[in-house]
Amino acid sequence: xxxTVLKIGTRGSxxxxxxxxxxxxxxxxxxxxxxxxxxxxxxxxxGDRIQDRPLSEAGGKGLFTKEIEEALxxxxxxxxxxxxxxxxxxxxxxxxxxxxxxxxxxxDAFIGKAAASIQALPQGAxxxxxxxxxxxxxxxxxxxxxxVMFRGNVQTRLRKxxxxxxxxxxxxxxxxNRLGQPEIATDVMALDMFPPAPGQxxxxxxxxIGDGRARDMVxxxxxxxxxxxxxxxxxxxxxxDGSCRMPLAGHAAIEGAGISFKGSVLSPDGRECYEAxxxxxxxxxxxxxxxxxAEIRAKAxxxxxxxxx
Numbered sequence: 001x002x003x004t005v006l007k008i009g010t011r012g013s014x015x016x017x018x019x020x021x022x023x024x025x026x027x028x029x030x031x032x033x034x035x036x037x038x039x040x041x042x043x044x045x046x047g048d049r050i051q052d053r054p055l056s057e058a059g060g061k062g063l064f065t066k067e068i069e070e071a072l073x074x075x076x077x078x079x080x081x082x083x084x085x086x087x088x089x090x091x092x093x094x095x096x097x098x099x100x101x102x103x104x105x106x107x108d109a110f111i112g113k114a115a116a117s118i119q120a121l122p123q124g125a126x127x128x129x130x131x132x133x134x135x136x137x138x139x140x141x142x143x144x145x146x147x148v149m150f151r152g153n154v155q156t157r158l159r160k161x162x163x164x165x166x167x168x169x170x171x172x173x174x175x176x177n178r179l180g181q182p183e184i185a186t187d188v189m190a191l192d193m194f195p196p197a198p199g200q201x202x203x204x205x206x207x208x209i210g211d212g213r214a215r216d217m218v219x220x221x222x223x224x225x226x227x228x229x230x231x232x233x234x235x236x237x238x239x240x241d242g243s244c245r246m247p248l249a250g251h252a253a254i255e256g257a258g259i260s261f262k263g264s265v266l267s268p269d270g271r272e273c274y275e276a277x278x279x280x281x282x283x284x285x286x287x288x289x290x291x292x293x294a295e296i297r298a299k300a301x302x303x304x305x306x307x308x309x
Contacts, residue, residue, distance in 0.1 A: 003129060005039050009068045009077035012042040013153040014022035018178045019203050020081045023101065023221070030220035041077050042194050065206075069095060073207060078214045080206040084199030084230055085172075089238035092204070098215050099205040099222035100230055104174035105291035106251055108134065108194050109185035111158070116169035117187040118142055121167060128157065128166035132268060136247035138168065138170070140270030154279060163188045174201035195264060198233035202226050225254040228282045235289030236263045240296065246305075250292075252285070259285050263292045267307075274300040 006027070010020035017040070024038045031037075064086040071077045073094060084100070091097070115121045118141055127138050128150030135147045150157050150169055154176070157169050157278045169190070176182050207214040232252040240248060240263075247270075250263035260279040266272060276295035278288045297305070 005037060006043050006214065007039045007077040009041050009043050009071050011045055011064065011068070011079040013155075013180055015154055015175050016081075016083075016095055016174065017042070019083065022046065022178065023079075023081045023205065026101065027119065027217060028220040031217065034218075041071070043071055046236075062101065069206070072208060078207065078211070078216060080202050082206060084202040084204040085197045087199065087204060087206075087234075089234055094209055095206055096209050097204050097230075098207040099218035100226040101203040101205075101221065101227065102223040103226045106196045107173045107191060107198075108170050108189040108196060109173040109176055109182075110168055110170055110187040110189060111161060111184055112168040112186040113161055114165075115156040115186075118145075118168070118189075121145060124262050125167040126165075128160060128169040132245075132247040133171075133197055133249055133266070134170045134262070136266040136268055136270040137249070138270070141193070142272060143270065154181075158184070168190075170199055171198075191251060192262075195262065198237045198248070198250040198263075199230055200251075202230055204230070225282075228259060228285045229254050232259060232261050232285040232289040233263075235286040236261065236293045237289075239290045239293030240265060241305075250288070250289070254282060257282055259288060261288050261292055265296055265304075267304070272300075272304065275302070 007085055008020050008024060010016045020040045024040065025283055027038060028035060045064050065082060068080045069092050072080050073092065110118055114125055118138060123144050125147060126148055128148050129135050130149050130151045138145055138147055148166055150160060154171055157171065159168050173185060173188055185287045205218045207218065229252040234249045236250045247266040247268055252261040258279065259282045262277045264273055264275040274296045276292040278292045280288050
């Protein structure tokens with residue numbers, strides 16, 4: 001008789017459920033347990049409910065995690081499964097990121113109706129995106145384009161595209177892959193041309209500090225190189241801002257015992273862009289992220305950052 005149940009908390013979107021199901025499948029395989037040993041608990045978040053304005057205006061990234069973290073803290077769930085790019089850099093007291101699944105493709109994908117790529121869009125075309133980073137990068141490439149706000153899950157955004165609200169939109173390729181829909185991407189954006197958000201493509205698992213049972217279970221599916229890359233990216237994010245108020249990109253790549261990182265911040269109109277690159281040993285992942293942030297702060301100057309706070 002199977003009695004040990006690990007309760008997995010997640011948002012209710014198809015992508016969030018796919019991520020929770022992937023986590024459950026990996027836990028089943030790692031521990032030789034049946035599906036009934038795990039319960040997926042769907043928790044509605046403020047970020048899912050607020051659809052009429054950008055997250056940056058509504059309160060930032062924590063809107064996708066707040067209610068799930070409350071359920072974790074009061075014991076209704078044992079672990080939470082999140083998209084790493086949704087995670088604020090500061091976690092509530094008593095919680096920790098205890099595992100990362102192996103990262104999917106971190107790149108962004110363009111889905112075009114009027115053209116297959118951003119470069120091929122007609123003059124003055126409309127692109128839908130709710131991400132400040134994507135909006136700024138689009139305008140950096142094509143200042144003539146009109147960017148409109150697209151909130152909602154993948155399916156909602158694709159429906160808006162079909163309805164003609166925009167001529168194209170941008171989604172994370174990892175999400176399309178996890179939903180089994182990679183073919184809808186009409187163009188995959190190169191990392192150097194369209195750098196991703198810190199954490200993009202990586203699933204993280206959050207648990208209570210001191211919960212040895214949960215930590216031991218998720219340790220079996222933790223992918224260490226992804227955790228090292230994310231430590232670098234999250235250090236960069238924390239040192240610069242950590243909220244949704246500034247267009248910011250960062251990506252760390254691990255090769256053996258080495259790590260290389262590239263990060264950038266942009267003005268919302270895409271006209272200003274400050275970049276930094278750093279490399280070293282994976283043991284120095286956090287320091288590398290921080291040093292890249294310090295370099296960008298020095299290049300941009302305090303007036304740049306003051307303008308977006």
